[in-house]
Amino acid sequence: MRARVCAECGSGFTPKKPSAEFCCHACRQVFNNRRAMRGAQLYDLVMTMRFDRKTATDKQVWSVLCGLASAFRAGDQHARDGRRSWRKLGAALSGIPMAYGKAGDGR
């Protein structure tokens, strides 16, 4: 299989599976842990925007959310040599590997 660059550490590796994005388990774990931590920060903001619009408007939640995203990206530029820290949208929308079922209850 064709060599590629690890989405986490930036090292070159030869994937065993066509869909492999990481050189090793540790890199995949670091990548996904960062996504989970950042996602938790964004979750309350998004839920407030969707279900408590008055508070979201009063507190300028959209601006806060965009500021967080910009801070995440700036951190990526600095610490990750510009490599993206998020999955491609196709993967996120297809449910692979979304951790939550349709019930949205963590199963």
Ligand SMILES: [Zn+2]
């Ligand atoms: Zn790696």
